Amino acid sequence: MTLTHASHDSFRWLAARVVLLSATPVALLALTVCSLLFTAYGHDAQTPFGALVRAVTAPAQSVADAMERAATAFPGATILHVADERVVQATGHAAPAPMDAEARELVASLGGPLTTSMHAGERFALRAAIPPLPGSPAMAAVSIAHGTGQDDSAAGQAIVVSMPLRLLFPQMEYAWGMTIIVSGVLVMLLLYNSLVFSGYVQQKLSSEELRRRALERRMVEANRLSSLGTLAAGIAHEINNPLSIMTQEAGWLEDLTEDGLPAAELAGKVRTAARIIHTQGARCRDITHSLLRLSRQGAVEAGAVDVNAVIEEVGTLSQHRCTTQRVALRMETDADLPPAYAAQAHVQQILLNLVGNALDAMQGREGTLTLRSRQEGEAILVTVADTGPGMSATVQSRIFEPFFTTKPAGRGTGLGLAICYGLARRNNGALGVHSTEGEGTTFTLSLPVMPSDDDMPQPGGEHRIPAMPEPQPRSEGEPA
């Protein structure tokens, strides 16, 4: 249990990313395999086109005849006559400029003119369209002999047939369309699933979070009550003393009426008794007042907290236990201390816990308990120092862990300091410990100084203390 505040919205994005990221390798693998298959298959499928072009043009008697044959065999194709690395003539659909360049390149790759020993069509080349998109053209070049008997060395006579794949393979557009639709559906499914999954995760987390908060609220409340309960026993005893004195004085007054004392002496004695009753009554009042201040439910909203007053109250209420244990209680408060910005109830609860722990630590030995307050920069530091046995580094490192306790079984829950730590953090403060074995332990609570008016946080802004222990003010007598 950390008692810290984490938004579970970020978990939603995390969950969505997990789904998308886990799908990414699969998608990449599928893409690679598909493109390899398409390339290999597309290349193989276009090879017969080259052979066909060759077969059609080779028997031609002249360039014009060859072009004529090609145009008949390949309707819709662009047929180019390339000579001396120039496009001499083009038929069919108007050839775009890049096609000319590609045709010339292809012809150049044929490797020189035909020699006399060669027959027509012996040199031919195919440029398959990769990737095999419907619009891209497959191109085949064939060297042709022209039977005009002219100079054979007039090299580079070739016919180039360029045909878009969609005309070669009429089913191709359909196949591509299906591919696009299927992959689109897959992507949409993936996105949808990531949304559904992250929504599920978010819902789970938020219900978990709600349960955790409810539990935490109950724990903080239980701790508050138990620290008050420990005090209550001491306070009842503390009140008993003045009460018995007052009862005694009342009896004394009764006795006086039965005594036949002279009026002046009687008046003096009555006045003394009245004064004593008054003093003792005030003592009771002080105790009940500080107890009332402490048990007040409200004040969990952040505001200006007079730390010295809280120290004073906690000190008053702990006075009895200190006396019982023969522990000297010292309070060294800084009179110029500015108010802290925190929830008063939280500060009280933390200090009560710390003082209670310190007194537990000094059980069975005399010592000094020192409550000190001072300002350090933008922080107000409250230290609770005891002269108890101290603790080892191992214990110190675990002291704020929930359920970690050094008290005997049945005495401590091990939650007190964990709750204090959480409360300190919730008030943008911190709780630290310093201990030397054999010398004592000092807990330091630091709280932010109340901001001055001009940089006062907006109500409901980010500086608000999360109203976790009490989302709404609780009405009296509400069942626990």
Added chain:
Amino acid sequence: MKNIRLLLVDDEQDFVETLAERLRLRDLGPDVALNGEAALTIVSDSIPDVMLLDLMMPGIDGWEVLDRVKTQFPEVQVIVVTGHGSDTDRDKALANGAFAYMRKPVDFDQLVITIMAAYDCRVAMESTEDAAAIG
């Protein structure tokens, strides 16, 4: 009955002084000790018959006083009067030899009766001791 030697031990001065005053009116003039050390000194100077003892005191507390008095002078009857009210304290006090255990605020008449009873007990003890010595 008249010469009960009574000792009040309590750190609450107002309480103990008024109580002494009221007891004096009833011819039970007690000695008063405001802390454990003073109580032990008075006890060793003149052994009281009955002792009213508060448990919660700074310095030597009531438990220690009870323990020492009962060890050294078992004939002293100790009535524990305390603001503490737990049953364990009560059992512990009685086990340690206290004559009675009373909670503050005490009813004055009840207190006087208890003091008398304690004194009777003390006298009875003394007579059995004497009888034993004679016998």
